[in-house]
Amino acid sequence: MKIIHFYWSKPSQQQNDTLEENRHNGGWLSMQYHCMSWALSCLKFKQFYRDVELHTDQKGKGLLIDTLGLPYSKVYVCLDEMNYLPIQMWALPKIFTYSLQHEPFIHADGDVYIWEKFNPQFEQVPLISQHLENNFTYYKDASI
Numbered sequence: 001m002k003i004i005h006f007y008w009s010k011p012s013q014q015q016n017d018t019l020e021e022n023r024h025n026g027g028w029l030s031m032q033y034h035c036m037s038w039a040l041s042c043l044k045f046k047q048f049y050r051d052v053e054l055h056t057d058q059k060g061k062g063l064l065i066d067t068l069g070l071p072y073s074k075v076y077v078c079l080d081e082m083n084y085l086p087i088q089m090w091a092l093p094k095i096f097t098y099s100l101q102h103e104p105f106i107h108a109d110g111d112v113y114i115w116e117k118f119n120p121q122f123e124q125v126p127l128i129s130q131h132l133e134n135n136f137t138y139y140k141d142a143s144i
Contacts, residue, residue, distance in 0.1 A: 001123045002105040003045045003052045003074070006097050007038070008057040008079045011087040035068055038110040042070040045108065048117040055079065055097040076100070 010035070030099045042064075049050040054064060054072040062072050078100070080092040098107065106118070106128060122128070 001049060001051070001118070002101075002103060004051050004096050004097065004101070004105045004107045004128060005038075005042065005045075005052065005054045006094060006107060007056045007060040007110060008055065008082060008090065008093040009057050009063070010083055010085075011090045034110075035063070036062050039068055039070060042072065042106065044113050044115070046071055048114060049137045052070070055100070073116055 042052065042054075042127045051073050053074045053076065054060075054070070055078055056064065058077055060079070061075060061077050065072070065075055079096075081092050082096060086091055094107070104123075106123070108114075
């Protein structure tokens with residue numbers, strides 16, 4: 001199974017006034033915690049899966065690969081072309097990343113940590129979702 005990590009750095013570089021929109025430092029209280037989370041997530045996935053890929057932009061590569069040296073099996077610097085988007089549309093580059101895949105994959109954010117390999121039956125289902133978001137106010141109030 002291929003694991004996909006995605007990091008579009010643009011939202012992390014701007015401090016917003018509202019907590020729901022604040023993705024400064026990746027949504028963490030400090031850049032230190034942001035980096036530790038990415039490192040733990042990557043290393044735990046690499047412990048159980050050989051194929052862990054990163055899709056990011058130049059700044060994300062600079063942080064996660066050049067600075068932290070995280071051992072992704074492949075790195076795709078493909079998200080700089082999404083920088084025309086407002087930061088409120090942070091999910092659109094994720095969908096773009098999904099569209100680049102040609103084989104089954106599991107996408108996990110940098111704040112997802114696993115303690116064992118997924119059950120093989122789990123890996124064979126047609127669609128996996130963390131949870132349903134019903135009436136989440138952010139989506140009603142998000143403006144561009």
